[in-house]
Amino acid sequence: MNLYISCDMEGTAGVSSWKQCDPSDTHEYPICRRLMTLEVRAAIEGAREAGASRVVVNDSHWSMRNLLFDELPSDDDLQVISGAPKPWSMMEGLNAGANAAFFTGYHAKAGDAATLAHTFSDAIYRVTVNGTACSEALLNAALAGSYGVPVVLVTGDRAIVDETIRALPWAVGVAVKDAVGYSSVNSLTPQAARAAIRSGAREAMGRIAQARPFTFEAPFELTIETAGVEHADFIELMPGFARIGSRAVRFGANEYPALLEAFITATRIAAAADA
Amino acid sequence: MKLYISSDMEGVAGVCAWEQVDARRPHPDFAIYRRYYTREVNSAIEGARAAGATDVVVNDAHGPMRNLVLEEFPDDVRVIFGDRKPFSMVQDADGGFGGAFFLGYHGAAGDADAVLCHTYTPSVIYELRLNDIRCSEATLNAALLGYYGVPLLLVTGDRTTVEGVQSQMPWVHGAIVKTSIGNRAAASMTPAAACRSIRREAENAVRDAATAQLFSLQPPIVLDAQLVTASQAHLIATIPGFKRTSSRSVQFTHDDFRVVFKAFVASFRLGALA
Numbered sequence: 001m002n003l004y005i006s007c008d009m010e011g012t013a014g015v016s017s018w019k020q021c022d023p024s025d026t027h028e029y030p031i032c033r034r035l036m037t038l039e040v041r042a043a044i045e046g047a048r049e050a051g052a053s054r055v056v057v058n059d060s061h062w063s064m065r066n067l068l069f070d071e072l073p074s075d076d077d078l079q080v081i082s083g084a085p086k087p088w089s090m091m092e093g094l095n096a097g098a099n100a101a102f103f104t105g106y107h108a109k110a111g112d113a114a115t116l117a118h119t120f121s122d123a124i125y126r127v128t129v130n131g132t133a134c135s136e137a138l139l140n141a142a143l144a145g146s147y148g149v150p151v152v153l154v155t156g157d158r159a160i161v162d163e164t165i166r167a168l169p170w171a172v173g174v175a176v177k178d179a180v181g182y183s184s185v186n187s188l189t190p191q192a193a194r195a196a197i198r199s200g201a202r203e204a205m206g207r208i209a210q211a212r213p214f215t216f217e218a219p220f221e222l223t224i225e226t227a228g229v230e231h232a233d234f235i236e237l238m239p240g241f242a243r244i245g246s247r248a249v250r251f252g253a254n255e256y257p258a259l260l261e262a263f264i265t266a267t268r269i270a271a272a273a274d275a
Numbered sequence: 276m277k278l279y280i281s282s283d284m285e286g287v288a289g290v291c292a293w294e295q296v297d298a299r300r301p302h303p304d305f306a307i308y309r310r311y312y313t314r315e316v317n318s319a320i321e322g323a324r325a326a327g328a329t330d331v332v333v334n335d336a337h338g339p340m341r342n343l344v345l346e347e348f349p350d351d352v353r354v355i356f357g358d359r360k361p362f363s364m365v366q367d368a369d370g371g372f373g374g375a376f377f378l379g380y381h382g383a384a385g386d387a388d389a390v391l392c393h394t395y396t397p398s399v400i401y402e403l404r405l406n407d408i409r410c411s412e413a414t415l416n417a418a419l420l421g422y423y424g425v426p427l428l429l430v431t432g433d434r435t436t437v438e439g440v441q442s443q444m445p446w447v448h449g450a451i452v453k454t455s456i457g458n459r460a461a462a463s464m465t466p467a468a469a470c471r472s473i474r475r476e477a478e479n480a481v482r483d484a485a486t487a488q489l490f491s492l493q494p495p496i497v498l499d500a501q502l503v504t505a506s507q508a509h510l511i512a513t514i515p516g517f518k519r520t521s522s523r524s525v526q527f528t529h530d531d532f533r534v535v536f537k538a539f540v541a542s543f544r545l546g547a548l549a
Contacts (some may be wrong), residue, residue, distance in 0.1 A: 085549070087513045146364075230359070236539035237361055239527070239534050240515040244385075252513070258515065261347040265545065272544045 001205065003044060003052040004098040004149065005099055006090050006140060007037045009061035010107035010116040011156025011192030012109040013176040016185045018116065023063045035190050037060070037071040041174075042194040043153065044073055044102050046201025053077055056098070060090035061105070089120075089264045091140050096147045100208045102201065106156035106164070109135035114159035116151045120263075121272035125247065127263065130216045139260060142212040146256040150211035153204035155187065155197050170211040176202040178230040203251045222251040224266055231270035238262070238269065276373035278328040278520055279414060279425060280316065281364050283336035285381035285391040287433025288314045288452040288469030291461045292389065298342055311466045312337075312379060313344040315431065315452075318470035320352065322477030326452065332372075336364035337379070346495040357461055361537055363395075366417045372482045374428040375420050376477065382435045383411035384456070389435040395539075399546035401501040401523070403539070407491050413440045414490075415539070421491035427481035428487050431473050433461060444535040446487045448480035496528040498539060507546035 009021050012035050019025050020032040059067050064084040074077065079093075088094035095102065105192045108114030111122055112135075119127055119136055127134050129142065137160055137262050141151045154164045161173035174196050177187035188196065226232045226247045232252050236243045239263065242248045249266070253259040284296040290309060294302035298309075319333050334355040335343045341356050348354065360366035368375065382389025384400055393440045394400040394412055403410040405418060415438070417427045421531050429448045430440040437449035450473045453463035464472065502508045512519035516538070520526045525542065 085510060087509065117291045144278065212442060231361060232540070233361070234544060237544070238514050239538045239541075253515075261513050262515045265510075265515070268510065268513075269541060269545050272548055275548075 001052045001099045001208070002054045002097055003047050003056070004094050004101040004144070005040065005055060005057045005103065006060045007040045007057060007067070007111045008034065008090070008103070008105040008107065008136070008156070009033070009066060011105040011160060011176070012036045012039055013190050016115055017183045020047070023066065028081055030105040031118055033066045034071060035205035036066055037068045038190065038194055039155065039197055040104055041072055042198040043102055043187050043201045044078065044157070047102070047205050050202040050205030052205060053135065054070070055079070056081065056093050059089065061187040071190060086265070087261065091138060091143045091260075094144055094147065094149065096149065098149045100152045100205070100211065101144045102153040102204065103137050103140065103151060104153070104155045104197065106137050106142065106154060106160045108157060108163070108179070109133065112159050113176070115157055115182060115185050117159070117182070120267040121271055123227050123231040124224060124267060125227045128223045129259065130221055132216070135160055135163060137166055141168060141261065142216055142256055143260050145213035145215040148213050150208065151215050152207045152211050153201055155200065166215050172200045172207060187221050215244050216256065218254055218256070220253045220256055222253070222259050222263055222271070223248050224263065226270060230273040234269045234273045235266045238265065241266070276328050276481065277330040277371055278323050278371040278481070279368050279373065279420070280319065280331065280333045280378060281336045281376040281377040282309070282312070282316045282333060282343070283364070283370075283412070283414050284312050284342060286379040286436055286452070288463045288466050290465055291390050291459055295516065296337065296391070298339055309342050310344055310347070311316070312342060313347050314470050315377055315473055316343065317347060317479040318474040319376055319429070320349065320433070322474035323376070323481045326478045326481035326542060328481050332367065332370070334364065334366055338460055362419065362538060363540055364412060365419045368420055368425060369423040372425045374481065375425050376429040376480070377416065377427060378414050378431045378439070380430055380432040380440070380472070382433070382434050382439065383409065386435050388455045388457060390436050390453070390458060390461050391435055392458065396543040396547055397501055398509055399543045401503050404499040405535070406497055407499070408443070411439055413510050415536070417444060417490040418501065418532060419457070419536050420494050421489040422487060426484070426487035426489050428484055429477055431476070440492070444490050445487070448476050448483065450476040487499070492532060494532070496530070496532055496535045498527045498535050500525050500542060500544060503547065505547040510541045510549045511546050514538065514545065517542070
């Protein structure tokens with residue numbers, strides 16, 4: 001069994017603020033990158049106990065070089081994708097060769113009343129595909145789905161886990177914390193979270209047979225509402241994007257990967273507007 | 276006749292270093308040279324009006340696109356000010372203009388003997404080609420004017436720039452205000468002499484407007500950009516419709532030149548993040 005893991009940081013147990021997630025922070029970030037790494041390790045171990053062999057882990061947070069190799073398994077069957085920018089961002093390295101995908105440390109989408117809620121960038125106010133408001137998890141699950149790969153485990157805060165499981169009812173969800181506010185959580189301890197993730201990962205491997213790839217239906221329509229007018233100004237420069245409002249653009253595609261690639265690039269050029 | 280002016284700063288007489296033209300890192304020289312720049316634009320307006328130009332729109336096309344000293348302009352000139360314009364150096368050039376001037380323009384990235392040569396973003400664009408024609412900013416911008424049906428009548432700047440434009444558009448009048456010596460030195464006219472020369476050529480250019488031609492590219496328009504680094508090509512290739520043609524180059528093809536122009540703007544904005 002080949003397993004793909006996209007790991008983010010904001011949905012890690014104990015994480016409640018941006019300072020903990022910001023690689024330039026020298027006090028809290030070093031602690032939290034270790035918590036993130038150990039949750040990923042727990043997911044790998046649980047999956048391996050249930051039959052996973054080759055595992056590809058894509059570090060999907062911020063600078064995308066957060067994982068501490070010394071805290072991960074050191075066998076030949078583990079591959080880690082690090083660094084940024086990567087064209088496919090949180091889903092770099094995913095292809096049809098994976099039997100299943102895990103999303104760990106995920107967080108709620110922009111606008112949700114949840115901790116550190118956002119969608120790729122603060123320039124994004126709301127994103128929809130075919131009319132469905134999307135989190136990072138849903139956008140990424142649909143890319144995996146377009147390759148025929150089902151997502152079978154989602155870990156993070158309760159808001160993202162519950163929402164994702166509604167769309168992917170075959171998947172196992174491990175909610176390691178509840179949001180109290182944008183920068184506060186009611187969390188499991190890291191140790192309890194790791195135990196829950198490890199056992200959730202084992203269970204998730206057993207769901208692969210009945211799991212389904214999550215897909216939207218072609219043709220695909222992306223709408224992006226941006227935080228500022230200046231962000232839409234820059235996105236609109238790109239071929240295929242139509243301006244549908246002062247802070248809104250639309251993009252159509254017949255293939256889902258083309259849509260997600262356009263969205264990821266839109267988040268980048270929107271960031272240039274803040275430069 | 277309605278006249279469109281796109282004015283840049285590197286090709287102004289006397290300019291030979293970034294400090295003289297950089298509003299973002301104000302050096303005492305900038306305050307001096309923005310006046311020389313403004314006077315050259317004013318001289319072009321005077322000459323154009325002497326030959327019958329009426330409405331004049333000036334687009335401050337030198338980043339951050341708010342350099343001209345506005346109080347030195349005649350009252351009846353419209354000025355396009357500020358950056359992040361989707362059509363950048365040729366924003367709003369589609370308003371029924373009878374002709375256009377490119378003032379203070381500079382050489383393309385890679386030109387020898389062209390003071391401060393670059394193509395839009397020096398850190399990103401190594402070379403730009405449209406339908407296999409090597410492009411300076413003047414070439415790219417003239418092609419948008421051509422798309423709108425507006426002929427380029429006058430270019431001013433250093434010898435390399437003016438002669439480069441005239442080799443692609445032989446009908447264009449030129450005022451050569453300096454001869455570049457490499458990239459950071461020039462043998463220049465004095466500002467006052469440059470203004471007289473620009474005024475004279477502007478008058479000639481408007482007088483000869485009837486004989487000017489359009490510089491237009493035949494669709495499909497193929498944009499080939501060579502980037503400075505491979506990581507820029509990596510990112511730019513993710514813009515819808517772009518393909519990576521080598522480790523440091525990308526290509527984009529479209530029938531509508533406006534789409535191509537905006538795609539180019541998107542590419543250097545994104546490339547600057549790599």
